[in-house]
Amino acid sequence: xxxxAQSPRYKIIEKRQxxxxxxxxxxxxxxxxxxxxxxxxxxxxxxxxxxxxxxDDSQLPKDRFSAERLKGVDSTLKIQPAKLEDSAVYLCASSxxxxxxxxxxYFGPGTRLTVT
Amino acid sequence: xxxxxxDPGPFNVPEGATVAFxxxxxxxxxxxxxWYRQDCRKEPKLLMSVYSSGxxxxxxxxxxxxxxxYISLLIRDSKLSDSATYLCVVNIGTGGYNKLIFGAGTRLAxxx
Numbered sequence: 694x695x696x697x698a699q700s701p702r703y704k705i706i707e708k709r710q711x712x713x714x715x716x717x718x719x720x721x722x723x724x725x726x727x728x729x730x731x732x733x734x735x736x737x738x739x740x741x742x743x744x745x746x747x748x749d750d751s752q753l754p755k756d757r758f759s760a761e762r763l764k765g766v767d768s769t770l771k772i773q774p775a776k777l778e779d780s781a782v783y784l785c786a787s788s789x790x791x792x793x794x795x796x797x798x799y800f801g802p803g804t805r806l807t808v809t
Numbered sequence: 810x811x812x813x814x815x816d817p818g819p820f821n822v823p824e825g826a827t828v829a830f831x832x833x834x835x836x837x838x839x840x841x842x843x844w845y846r847q848d849c850r851k852e853p854k855l856l857m858s859v860y861s862s863g864x865x866x867x868x869x870x871x872x873x874x875x876x877x878x879y880i881s882l883l884i885r886d887s888k889l890s891d892s893a894t895y896l897c898v899v900n901i902g903t904g905g906y907n908k909l910i911f912g913a914g915t916r917l918a919x920x921x
Contacts, residue, residue, distance in 0.1 A: 724907075735813070735896050735911030736853065748906050784852060788907075798909065800852035 695719065697801035699785050705807045711773035714804045718766070718787030724748075726798065727760055727770050728784040736784055742768065775808045782806070810835055813912035815897050821918045826887045830915045832880040832897030840903075842873055844882050845896040847914065853896055856882075887919045 698717040706712050718725050723744050728736035739758065740750040744765035753760070757776070762768040772779055782805050786798040815832045822828050834842075842859040857864065859871040859880055870883040880897055894914040902908035 733817075733913065735898075735913045737911070738908060741906070741908070743906070749908060797855045800854070802852055 697785055697787055697799055699783075699801035699804055701804055702802065703805045703807075705809065706775055708777055708808050709774040711771065712775055712806065713769050713771045714783050714785075714806075716768045716770070716785030716801060718768075718785070719799055722787035722789055722799075723765070724788045725762055725768050726786040726788075727768070728786065728800075730782045730784055730803070732781070739770070772806075775806075777808050780806060780808045811912075812836060812901075812910045813897055813899050815912040815915045817913060817915060819916040819918050821920060822887055823920055824887055824889060826919075827883065827885045828887060828917065829884075830882045830895055830897075830917075832882075832912055834878050834880070834897075834899045834910075836899065836901045836910075837878060838903075839878075839899045839901050840907075841900040842880050843898040843900070843909075844869075844871060844880075845898055845911070847894045847896055849893075853911075856895070884917075887917075889919050889921065892917055892919045 700715050725742045727739045729739050730736040739753045740760045741748040742762040745762045760770045782803040784803045785801045788798045813834050844856040845853040846856045847853040857866050859873045861873050863872045868885045872881045894916045896914045897912040899910045900907050
């Protein structure tokens with residue numbers, strides 16, 4: 694079974710530039726997540742989609758971050774304009790729909806962003 | 810106070826040692842609990858779920874104390890391949906949706 698795919702794997706940009714990340718979840722997984730992981734910290738949820746609808750974006754800095762999941766499959770996360778503190782690994786994860794209880798999120802390899 | 814707190818370590822142990830990690834969480838309404846493993850510069854992967862009755866998977870034992878809001882992970886007979894960061898994870902989601910809160914992780918280094 695193919696895992697969660699992400700691209701690019703690495704990106705270096707200057708502050709105030711824009712950047713976009715792409716994620717393709719595991720086939721059949723209705724739920725998709727974007728996390729930000731800053732060095733030395735655990736992943737922090739930015740946004741969660743159920744099919745193509747947003748379930749939770751309470752921690753997404755909406756003045757500069759945006760995300761979409763057209764057709765309920767692939768997703769893109771954009772930062773515009775980037776700040777130095779956005780340097781982090783951006784992880785995409787997916788899971789089957791769960792009506793509660795334990796379930797597993799499968800993570801992609803991440804995109805390592807460096808803002809200079 | 811952080812929602813999920815862990816000792817960052819590192820824990821440096823010899824092969825064959827037993828090591829225990831602890832984690833505390835602040836949200837008493839948390840629904841489910843997990844340990845994830847993250848290797849250096851890799852993505853997190855589920856190690857095991859944590860149940861109130863305690864559960865074991867080979868050399869790994871997880872315990873949950875809801876009254877104290879405390880989770881533990883015990884690794885017996887440590888292997889070099891156990892070297893990684895162990896993330897304590899709490900699900901605070903409601904309404905049928907899951908929302909995972911990750912701790913910052915505890916780093917384990919197993920040496921020969």
